[in-house]
Amino acid sequence: MKTVITFGTYDLFHIGHLRILQRGRQLGDRLVVGISTDELNFSKKGIKPIFSLAERVEIISALSCVDEVFPEESLELKGDYIKAYKADILVMGDDWQGKFDCHKSLCEVIYLPRTSGISSTLIKDHMIKMGAKPL
Ligand code: C2G
Numbered sequence: 001m002k003t004v005i006t007f008g009t010y011d012l013f014h015i016g017h018l019r020i021l022q023r024g025r026q027l028g029d030r031l032v033v034g035i036s037t038d039e040l041n042f043s044k045k046g047i048k049p050i051f052s053l054a055e056r057v058e059i060i061s062a063l064s065c066v067d068e069v070f071p072e073e074s075l076e077l078k079g080d081y082i083k084a085y086k087a088d089i090l091v092m093g094d095d096w097q098g099k100f101d102c103h104k105s106l107c108e109v110i111y112l113p114r115t116s117g118i119s120s121t122l123i124k125d126h127m128i129k130m131g132a133k134p135l
Contacts, residue, residue: 002028016115034072
């Protein structure tokens with residue numbers, strides 16, 4: 001049984017999120033997903049996600065390619081999460097290229113190409129241009 005672990009915020013869930021989760025799952029038998037807490041996202045990006053952690057957990061948990069989810073409280077705990085979930089492979093998008101190579105002693109670390117032309121930020125910017133008021 002090969003376990004794959006991956007991490008993300010997955011705010012305004014979109015096709016780039018779906019594809020990396022599906023590709024991650026294809027690399028093993030079980031996919032575990034760490035979902036950034038609202039506080040971690042604020043510390044990384046200086047903004048709160050549009051969708052709450054509870055909503056993002058509900059969306060990701062409903063996907064057939066996902067076997068288990070948990071809240072990611074801190075970037076520094078990645079090694080602990082890899083050990084706790086006995087992950088064989090850590091998968092991240094290539095916007096994180098090289099950033100988690102320090103975990104190569106714990107598991108294989110694979111960076112997959114991002115889906116081009118889409119991001120939560122682009123969706124937010126587009127909605128604001130269309131006249132949506134920030135929440
Ligand atoms: N992603 C992708 N293609 C896109 C957008 C995102 O493949 N067009 C991938 C990212 O590379 C990442 C995952 O989808 O692997 C989740 O993206 P985000 O929600 O933006 O995650 P992020 O806020 O970068 O959090 O510990 C790491 C962090 O929790 C990652």
